Amino acid sequence: MITITESGAPPADQIEDQIRGLITTGIAAANQRLPSVRQLASDLGVAPGTVAKAYRSLEREGYLVSRVGSGTRVSTTVSATPQVVLAAATRFAAISRRESMDLEDAVRVLRALWSD
Structure with missing residues (x-):
């Protein structure tokens, strides 16, 4: 929704x-x-x-x-994110919320790790 x-x-x-x-x-x-x-x-x-x-x-x-x-x-040309990535993202989001992180902070963590 x-x-x-x-x-x-x-x-x-x-x-x-x-x-x-x-x-x-x-x-x-x-x-x-x-x-x-x-x-x-x-x-x-x-x-x-x-x-x-x-x-x-x-x-x-x-x-x-x-x-x-x-x-x-x-579109029929787009594909869904692999389930393993969705599962990891779901866990990360749940843990981030539980630790009172806001979305912007969680995204910063991902961006920092992405460049490694």
């Missing part, structure tokens, strides 16, 4: 990040139809242009495919 928070991030960025996450975790499968721009905007209480902006960005990145008459779907 997609939500808009008071995180300070623009709503279009939040929508984009959440849809990207649904796709990379395999929750949204290849060729799965997404809600229409108007429907998702109504559900989230944002302007249709906000959702359209997120959809366009994800389409440019290759995550989504939009066609007149068939709506917006998850």
Whole structure:
């Protein structure tokens, strides 16, 4: 489920990040139809242009495919993250929350380790 928070991030960025996450975790499968721009905007209480902006960005990145008459779907060319990586990320997120780390600090840890 997609939500808009008071995180300070623009709503279009939040929508984009959440849809990207649904796709990379395999929750949204290849060729799965997404809600229409108007429907998702109504559900989230944002302007249709906000959702359209997120959809366009994800389409440019290759995550989504939009066609007149068939709506917006998850691209068949993207693949989900391997289960072993998802399992490790899930454990890392749970431990980080338990230790009262915020998301930005957890991301900093990953970035620091990534460069090793």
